[in-house]
Amino acid sequence: MTAHAFDTLRLGSLGRYTLPLLGLAALVVLAFAVGRFPVSVGDLYAATIGKLTGTSRPVPATVETVIYQVRGPRVLAALVVGAALAAAGAAYQGMFRNPLVSPDILGVSSGAALGAALAIFLSWGLIGIQALAFAGGLGAVTLVYAIGASLRGRDPLLTLILAGVVIGTLLGSCVSLLKYLADPYNQLPAITFWLLGSLASTSPADLAVVVPTVLLGLVPLVLLRWRMNLLTLPDDEARALGVETTRLRLAVVCAATLITAASVAISGIIGWIGLLVPHAARMLVGPGFARMLPMTMILGAGFMLGVDTLARTVATLEVPPGVLTAVLGTPLFLWLLAKSKRAW
């Protein structure tokens, strides 16, 4: 292949991201503009330029508060949580050689939820919530994987999913126990609202803790982007090709679980993104992880931002985004399933 052909290939793959990125940018503008206090695009532009250049701003103070204090953190949180959950889903799917797993199906989300609920129950801060959510998520996925691996001779996919469902249910009842024991005046509402999944109360301080954690989990996935492809092969084959699969799998499961736990800690449980978005990304750019991961993150960020914007504008009362992702996700997934003829 000539150098010229390679250049056009590169441009081609860059071009593939252009449209989704433009869509994402449009969604960000829309998310800032709409809501109970509408902000005109002109005001948004003036406020952004003003902030960037430090010049005098002809923007009312209320508009500025809405942009920087209310919607800014929330938009950023939606982008981060969406990209994180989608990236974690893509990593789990590749690692378990299975396009039907996701953080929620593998019990990671319920494990993280139990950890987070316990941290709220113990009145710990956000870092404590993240740490316990991570421990809970990692414990759950390890348990599910161990059950799947020890029950050999059966359909491995079915075993894995059933183990995830069973462990998820068990962890869910542990959460219920915590809620039953929690102080009904401040802990119980905190746990309940958090479990419903919402970005409404995200503060800049929350983001300052969560964003670095998500980035920390993303680093190994980005570094191992090419090696991840090898994990989709049968274990023997990957090892014969020179991969220490046990070590690689451990690194990937820790990274993906850290990402899930960090985002669960601010957003609560939001399902479907980790299952659905990697599918859409694979349909656009194929299963190669190096190209699929960025596309998954762009689409995940956009999906979550769109859902959250809908959640706060569609009715006078805020709809929990976790409910919306399920309502939107189910038909979308069925449509994908019916439409895709080729393998995942």
Add this chain to the structure above:
Amino acid sequence: MELRAEALSYGYPGRIIGSDVEVALTAGEIVCVLGPNGGGKTTLFRTLLGLLPVQAGHIALGGRPLQDWSRRNVARVVGYVPQAHAAQFAFTVREIVLMGRTAHVGAFAAPSHRDRAAADTALATLGIGHLADRVYTEVSGGERQLTLIARALAQEAELLLLDEPTASLDFGNQLRVLDQLRALAERGIGVLFSTHDPDHAFLCAERVVMLRDGRILATGRPGEVITHDNLKRLYGVEVEVVTATLADGRASQLCVPGLAGLRTGSRPRPAPTWH
């Protein structure tokens, strides 16, 4: 480079599949493993690759114990071609072949132009360059098998272990694969492959290893080992080995099986169901 197993017992703790196995493979030769289903061929291959721990005896690669080699270094010397399988994800044929470069690519790196060139060369060598951008899950079984061989070629290993590379292939593709094995040996690569057809050994192998119930029944040159008696002991069927004179005057040996006596004759005892 030489891969040598001596007094090898292989299998799993508490369940030995084979024992007292001697196998050697050096550069440039073709060795064919024959044996009935469940005879332990795949498990032997996995053990020779270091994917399963040795139960007794030892395996040396390049004179050093195999267990002292890292996975990465083994992969630079020994390539493995499994039986073609269905993949879960729709990688292109080129992406699959590129995976053969793993041992040459840094842990945190992506394949370089050199790696891509090696993958394209491997595809061209096997005459499947036109499949490069096709999706692996959508090509035929024979093309998948050729893709996996191309992947092992891209690995630039000196020794290749192929587990029934001709199974699930049509007649023409079987011969094409055997021809490729011969071409590989001519380039100095040592080839160890298993097959269900003794004629394949006549066509391209220099040595035959007959494996039955995890024990070596016979080993040697195809003309010496592939006999009526050995085939009867190996498979429990009547096969006559004849020499045919071809149109160009060359002589060629081949197996002529007969169905007589199969229903009343002795059958080999049933193969273990787990393998």
